Amino acid sequence: MKLSIIFILLLQLLSVTINVAHSDTPPSDIYSASKSFDFLLLSYASYCPANEIAAWNCSRCISQVYPAITDIQVIYAVTTDTQAFVGVYNNQVDNHPILILSEKNKLVFVAFRGSMDIASWITNLKFLQTPYPKAKGAMVHIGFYQAWLSVQPQVEAALTSALKSCPTCTSIVVTGHSLGAAISTLCMADVIELFPNVPTELINFGSPRVGNSAFSNYFNSIQPNTWRVTNQKDLVPHVPPQVGIEFYEHVTNELWYFNSTINYEVCQSIGEDPYCSDSVNPLEYSIYDHLHYYGEDMTAEKIVIGIWGTALLTSPFWGMPVLLATCMMNDANQGKRMERAQLGCLVSLFSAPIVLSISLYKTYYNGYSHTFAFLPLLPLASYISLLFIGFSKKKQ
Numbered sequence: 001m002k003l004s005i006i007f008i009l010l011l012q013l014l015s016v017t018i019n020v021a022h023s024d025t026p027p028s029d030i031y032s033a034s035k036s037f038d039f040l041l042l043s044y045a046s047y048c049p050a051n052e053i054a055a056w057n058c059s060r061c062i063s064q065v066y067p068a069i070t071d072i073q074v075i076y077a078v079t080t081d082t083q084a085f086v087g088v089y090n091n092q093v094d095n096h097p098i099l100i101l102s103e104k105n106k107l108v109f110v111a112f113r114g115s116m117d118i119a120s121w122i123t124n125l126k127f128l129q130t131p132y133p134k135a136k137g138a139m140v141h142i143g144f145y146q147a148w149l150s151v152q153p154q155v156e157a158a159l160t161s162a163l164k165s166c167p168t169c170t171s172i173v174v175t176g177h178s179l180g181a182a183i184s185t186l187c188m189a190d191v192i193e194l195f196p197n198v199p200t201e202l203i204n205f206g207s208p209r210v211g212n213s214a215f216s217n218y219f220n221s222i223q224p225n226t227w228r229v230t231n232q233k234d235l236v237p238h239v240p241p242q243v244g245i246e247f248y249e250h251v252t253n254e255l256w257y258f259n260s261t262i263n264y265e266v267c268q269s270i271g272e273d274p275y276c277s278d279s280v281n282p283l284e285y286s287i288y289d290h291l292h293y294y295g296e297d298m299t300a301e302k303i304v305i306g307i308w309g310t311a312l313l314t315s316p317f318w319g320m321p322v323l324l325a326t327c328m329m330n331d332a333n334q335g336k337r338m339e340r341a342q343l344g345c346l347v348s349l350f351s352a353p354i355v356l357s358i359s360l361y362k363t364y365y366n367g368y369s370h371t372f373a374f375l376p377l378l379p380l381a382s383y384i385s386l387l388f389i390g391f392s393k394k395k396q
């Protein structure tokens with residue numbers, strides 16, 4: 001089992017991915033970076049404490065998107081720790097310093113929060129799927145689906161009441177970042193059925209893969225109006241791995257910021273465009289990029305970065321080991337966790353020489369960067385983990 005997972009990831013490393021072309025319906029709304037930026041800020045704001053969202057006084061709310069947001073309803077499900085908020089986005093305010101750039105809009109939105117502990121969310125992400133009732137053969141990630149189902153009635157009720165209280169609102173926008181992006185995708189599939197006469201748009205950021213190809217085919221056929229924004233080398237759009245025990249495939253349409261927060265590429269309207277973020281070298285997958293959409297630093301939100309996250313933040317070259325560790329720790333046999341963690345460490349250890357050579361090479365050619373200065377900590381951390389695991393084993 002373990003070997004097969006490693007093999008699969010090696011395949012990914014060699015960029016041998018299977019790409020299935022299907023939908024050729026690009027979004028009907030053209031991509032607007034300034035509009036998407038507003039929704040990114042709303043996605044980030046969804047990480048704030050519920051009372052501050054409701055009062056619209058969290059630091060992110062005041063400094064950036066206020067006063068264009070009204071009629072806020074915060075939604076929370078204890079069972080899955082899922083938070084979202086519905087509101088009216090009124091971009092008809094004159095002379096607003098930020099919103100002046102965007103086109104004028106008055107619409108209803110729902111923003112989904114991601115995990116408050118992003119690094120451990122990634123490393124504990126299981127790949128298990130559950131049947132998706134709306135399409136034959138469609139399977140979706142069980143955790144994302146449960147998260148959506150836990151807030152579904154509240155979100156639908158909140159959207160209904162928001163549309164009632166804002167008759168001049170012209171559309172519904174669903175948004176979210178990270179885990180929130182995955183939930184937003186599942187939400188959109190229901191919203192489009194529930195409000196067939198209201199134009200809808202899905203704009204999300206750093207979304208993991210949500211379901212299998214039957215799901216993404218179904219999704220693309222009902223909701224072509226989607227911008228799935230990916231930032232440079234963001235790690236999260238690459239999980240769960242595409243070639244795997246369960247077959248995951250992204251929904252269309254990806255919008256990839258390939259080398260900065262300014263230059264972007266409108267990807268082909270297939271779920272997995274090999275020339276967009278799928279072309280990134282897995283060794284360079286980065287959490288830093290996951291937390292810096294449009295250059296906006298998300299670490300200002302009170303999210304927990306954790307050990308792996310800190311490692312990834314200090315180096316852009318830890319993506320592959322983390323991805324491997326993710327797989328090692330998430331085999332169905334929970335009992336073998338220790339052994340798997342150990343193997344994960346070993347893998348990190350073996351990748352250390354590669355990582356070190358890259359860092360030395362980069363430092364030599366591009367000059368000193370504090371990012372690379374942290375790299376020698378990699379083998380050290382691996383040895384310490386190994387020692388620790390060794391001790392725990394002996395005690396048993």
Ligand SMILES: *[C@@H]1O[C@H](CO)[C@@H](O)[C@H](O)[C@H]1NC(C)=O
Nearest residue numbers: 051052054055056057058059
């Ligand atoms: C925001 O408003 C709420 C409710 O009025 C209050 O409890 C909270 O302390 C305020 N937070 C900040 C950061 O001002």
Ligand SMILES: *[C@@H]1O[C@H](CO)[C@@H](O)[C@H](O)[C@H]1NC(C)=O
Nearest residue numbers: 257258259260261262263264
């Ligand atoms: C990014 O790509 C564009 C177009 O290919 C190029 O003009 C630009 O110099 C690149 N910027 C960086 C920072 O590499």
